[in-house]
Structure formats: C-alpha cells, structure tokens
Amino acid sequence: MNIALILNIVVFVALLLLLAKIGRNSWSLSKRVLTGLVIGVVFGLGLHAVYGENDPVITESISWFNIVGNGYVQLLQMIVMPLVFVSILSAVARLHNASSLGKISVLTIGVLLVTTAISALVGVLVTGLFDLNATGLVQGAKETARLAAIQTNYAGKVADLTVPQLLLSFIPKNPFADLTGANPTSIISVVIFAAFLGVAALHLLKDDKEKGERVLQAIDTLQSWVMKLVRLIMKLTPYGVLALMTKVVGTSNLQDIMKLGSFVVASYLGLAIMFGVHALLLSANGINPLRFFRKVWPVITFAFTSRSSAATIPLSVEAQTRRLGVPESIASFSASFGATIGQNGCAGLYPTMLAVMVAPTVGINPFDPLWIATLVGIVTLSSAGVAGVGGGATFAALIVLPAMGLPVTLVALLISIEPLIDMGRTALNVNGSMTAGSLTSRWLGMTDRRVLESDERPELAQR
Secondary structure: OOHHHHHHHHHHHHHHHHHHHOOOOOOOHHHHHHHHHHHHHHHHHHHHHHHOOOOHHHHHHHHHHHHHHHHHHHHHHHHHHHHHHHHHHHHHHOOOOHHHHHHHHHHHHHHHHHHHHHHHHHHHHHHHHOOOOOOOOOOOHHHHHHHHHHHHHHHHHHOOOOHHHHHHHOOOOOHHHHOOOOOOOHHHHHHHHHHHHHHHHHHHHHHOHHHHHHHHHHHHHHHHHHHHHHHHHHOOHHHHHHHHHHHHHHHOOHHHHHHOHHHHHHHHHHHHHHHHHHHHHHHHOOOOHHHHHHHHHHHHHHHHHHOOOHHHHHHHHHHHHHHOOOOHHHHHHHHHHHOOOOOHHHHHHHHHHHHHHHHHHHOOOOOOHHHHHHHHHHHHHHOOOOOOOOOHHHHHHHHHHHHOOOOOHHHHHOOOOHHHHHHHHHHHHHHHHHHHHHHHHHHOOOOOHHHHHOOOOOOOOOO
C-alpha cells in the first residue's frame, strides 16, 4: 500500500465514523441516508479533484470502499427473496377470505401494469421530444467491460426467450431453487409460490381451524423475524450510500455525463410526468394528491437515496397503514408486488427510452404506431419479475431490446449516468406501488377515511 491509498482509506473510515455519530438518536433514517449521500458526493469530488480521472490510486481506493458499498448491495440482495416471500405470504394469509384475494390482486396488479404502459408511452414522448438516439455514442474501455459483463451475467439468460417462454418461466418449478435466485425470473416465481402457500393456508383454516391458526401464527412469527432482519440491514443504508456515491462520483467521467446530459434531463422529465399521472389517478378517485405526497415523502426520499424498491417495502407498508388508512393486507400486497411487478421507472420508462433511441440505428422508425403499440405491450408484460434492487432496470432492458429485435449495446454505453437516473426511477417505482395500494383500498371501500383525510403524520418506526 502506498501512502496516498492509506490516507484515502483513513479519511473514508473517518467519514463513516462521523456519519455514525451525526444525529444518532435525533435524526430519522431518511435524513441520515441523505447526509451519507451528500458526504459521499463531496468526498468523491475531492478524490476526483486531487487525483484526476482514471488515476490508479482512485481505482485501488474504490476497491477498498467497495467492501462497504458493494457489501451493502449484496446484503440488500440477500434480503430480497425472503422479504418478498414473507410479505406476499402474510398479505394473502391475512385476508382470511380467498375470494378477497382475487379482487385485491386484480386491482393492484392492474394499476401497476396500466401505469407501466402509460410510463412506456411517456418514454416514447420524452425521447422524441429531446430527439435522443444512440448514433454517435462512443464505446470506451469501461463500456466494453460493462458490455462483456452484461453478455455473461444477463443477456445469455434472457435474450433468447420469446414472450411466451418468458411468461412460462414465471411459473415456479423448483421454488427452493428460486428462493436462491437461481433463474433470472426467480423473483416472480417466488411471488407466485408465496401466493399459493397463502391461499393453501386460508383453505386449511377453513377445513381445520386449529391447524390453520397454528400456520397463520407461524407466518406472523416468520414475518416479524424477517422484518427484524430487514431493519438491521436498513440501518446500514447511510454507510452503503456514502460508499456507493463516493464510487460513482470519484470514477465518473464528467465529459461523458455532460455528453449524456440530455438523456438525464429527458429521463427526469419523464419521471416527473409519471408522478403527475399518479397524482391525477389519485385525484380522480377522491384522494388529495398533495396530502398524499406529504404523507409518503419519507418513503420516497428513502427510496431515492437507497436505490432499492425492495428495501423500502417495510416503510411503504407502514406509511400506507398509518398515514393513508390502507388495510395492512392491501398495503403488504401492493408494496410487495410493486417491488416485483410493473415498476414504472425501471421496467417502464427506462427500457422504452433505450428502445426508441436504438431503433433508428437498425433502420426502424420508432414512431410508427404499430411498433409503439408492440413496444408498450412487451414492456408491460416484461415488467413482471424485475427485482427491486440494483440491476433491475438493466434486466428489464435486456428483456425488451432483444424481444424488439434490437441490440443491447446501448445498455452498456449509459453506464456513466446510470446511478444518477436510478435514484429517480426507484422513487417512482415505490410511489407507484403506494398509489396502487391506495386506489385498490379506495375502490374496495376499505380505506379508513379518518386517517386518510387527517393532516397528521404519525412518526414511522422504520424511519
């Protein structure tokens, strides 16, 4: 180790300790995560200013910082499967009426898929508005390495699947293998497996009350156990975000970011339009959108800074039940399904924009109505099973692009700006799931109006 590397590590550790000390008792988790993000950006800029771009000292320093950053991401990936499994299982089991499951699932998933289709149309709109295309984008060494990794880790597993094969892959064959994430579509298979187990528990309760109640008690215990695990991981979020932002800013090529700046602006315009769509849907159904956004703001900010829809599930459920008057069964259902199906940002907007950008390079008119309709259909269907953790948008794009007969190279070319957009995409994903839960509860007449219409915002334990 040289002196510069040791000094960087010492400063990094010092910043972690400082973050641990700041607001330990008085600050909410969201505020501490935001602080970690700011510190990470400042530290990354400092490294960039001192050493310059592509300096080996920065590269080596980041490899040490990755112990915290990538370690946090891996822990998030660790909890995704058990969290989604137990959330769906508990949500279904809490219904105590199998017939209610059909109504709730149809309405919730319907909202998620319809808003995803709308986000795909918005993606076409903003891409055309900014006249974005893939022509002229240069593939450097970093992009080449990313493309090779994509081909190895993703593309070979999903690119050759037809749409019917993709849908068939959702049906669980070996649920225990799916719980390990063995297949690209494992997460939706786990969702389906959990839903079947939940329905089976309801039928057992009906046929043998004593055994059924023991099963329901076991499910409640399992959920409490997994939620304790999630809370432990969530406490590490400020440190993971600090390390990840340091890596992003410290290794970014500012020229690349400037070159792709129009894509970033177009993406955030599309995200803003979709937040407006959510607001219109809420307003049309008698829910004050301003009051809604004020109440869910801590959830949105946490999603933005953590970049994980799955990690936000407990906070989303709590906000829906305590602040929006949504029953826990619907809140758990919408939050869990919203992290795996119909993600408006990662699975709707982003893949569509990439498809429209790359289409002209292979001689396709991206504004042909029939082509747009096909694209929207494929984007909506493929939005099922996109995991709410880092890499979800990449996975979605790698399903959509080959299905439309398009090359996947563009996915690698956007590596420089990917984290900048991912924050906004995740916030939209989570807001979409809470919108779905609120609308479903409203349509079924199960919303606690007193809680919904109150301006009070009870403190969230998960914060």
